[in-house]
Amino acid sequence: MVLTLQDVSMIYKSKGNKGKKEQALDSINLSILQGEFVGVLGRSGAGKSTFIRCINQLVRPSHGKVIWLDKEMTTMNKDQLCITRREIGMIFQQFNLVPRLSAHKNCVMGGFGYRPRWKNMLGLITAEERERAMRALERVGIDHMAHKRVDQLSGGQQQRVAIARMIMQKPKLILGDEPVSSLDPTTSKEVMQLIRDVHDTENMTTLINLHNVELALEYCDRIIGLAEGRLVFDGSPQDVDDHALKTIYG
Numbered sequence: 001m002v003l004t005l006q007d008v009s010m011i012y013k014s015k016g017n018k019g020k021k022e023q024a025l026d027s028i029n030l031s032i033l034q035g036e037f038v039g040v041l042g043r044s045g046a047g048k049s050t051f052i053r054c055i056n057q058l059v060r061p062s063h064g065k066v067i068w069l070d071k072e073m074t075t076m077n078k079d080q081l082c083i084t085r086r087e088i089g090m091i092f093q094q095f096n097l098v099p100r101l102s103a104h105k106n107c108v109m110g111g112f113g114y115r116p117r118w119k120n121m122l123g124l125i126t127a128e129e130r131e132r133a134m135r136a137l138e139r140v141g142i143d144h145m146a147h148k149r150v151d152q153l154s155g156g157q158q159q160r161v162a163i164a165r166m167i168m169q170k171p172k173l174i175l176g177d178e179p180v181s182s183l184d185p186t187t188s189k190e191v192m193q194l195i196r197d198v199h200d201t202e203n204m205t206t207l208i209n210l211h212n213v214e215l216a217l218e219y220c221d222r223i224i225g226l227a228e229g230r231l232v233f234d235g236s237p238q239d240v241d242d243h244a245l246k247t248i249y250g
């Protein structure tokens with residue numbers, strides 16, 4: 001087991017709206033094995049993003065434990081989290097790149113978690129880091145755009161840069177928060193294939209939110225389904241029949 005969630009719940013308390021509470025996750029218990037590629041399905045509002053973000057503590061769960069490689073993330077302070085998050089790469093729907101910087105500079109930043117803060121602030125990059133970033137861009141097929149500002153790239157190209165930045169980070173776990181939702185169908189497949197290739201060759205573990213059931217069934221080894229914050233399905237893609245889809249999507 002590389003990742004375990006024990007009784008994880010998340011209740012958001014809105015500041016406005018008379019302090020209304022929103023239960024986004026409800027007692028999730030789950031174990032993920034090394035090397036699994038897991039797709040997370042559910043309707044809009046089912047809790048998929050919250051689930052993914054509770055794993056690396058971008059959202060701090062209200063209750064329960066998240067244990068990653070025998071370390072309990074839920075009780076970690078900010079410094080401990082910074083160190084542990086180096087092992088966890090994240091790919092977002094909106095790419096989360098620095099728009100005015102080049103693809104290469106964005107990629108180099110993937111390695112910043114391993115360097116002293118002062119070096120990052122001064123932007124001191126070694127020749128080895130420069131070369132490694134270039135190789136990561138090559139790996140995702142975007143090296144010919146290395147020196148272009150990322151805000152001048154297409155969505156698919158930007159997501160490739162984000163994946164190269166993640167390769168530079170050398171994580172053991174990939175978390176994807178709807179990484180292909182803003183891409184057209186052909187580009188979505190290309191990006192999913194790329195994530196799958198990186199997962200396979202680097203022997204990673206991956207959890208990814210997807211709106212597209214077909215993509216999930218094609219690329220994932222295991223599917224989990226959320227409905228109203230609860231885990232309502234956990235099985236292989238072959239087990240996702242009409243009954244399972246009805247359970248997940250209502």
Ligand SMILES: Nc1ncnc2c1ncn2[C@@H]1O[C@H](COP(=O)(O)OP(=O)(O)OP(=O)(O)O)[C@@H](O)[C@H]1O
Nearest residue numbers: 012014022024042043044045046047048049050051
């Ligand atoms: N910051 C927040 N404050 C209050 N409520 C929130 C917050 N973030 C999410 N929620 C609520 O928690 C529930 C789950 O949201 P979440 O974004 O995790 O769902 P999702 O399945 O990822 O949805 P989508 O597919 O539309 O992105 C929703 O009811 C949402 O309104």
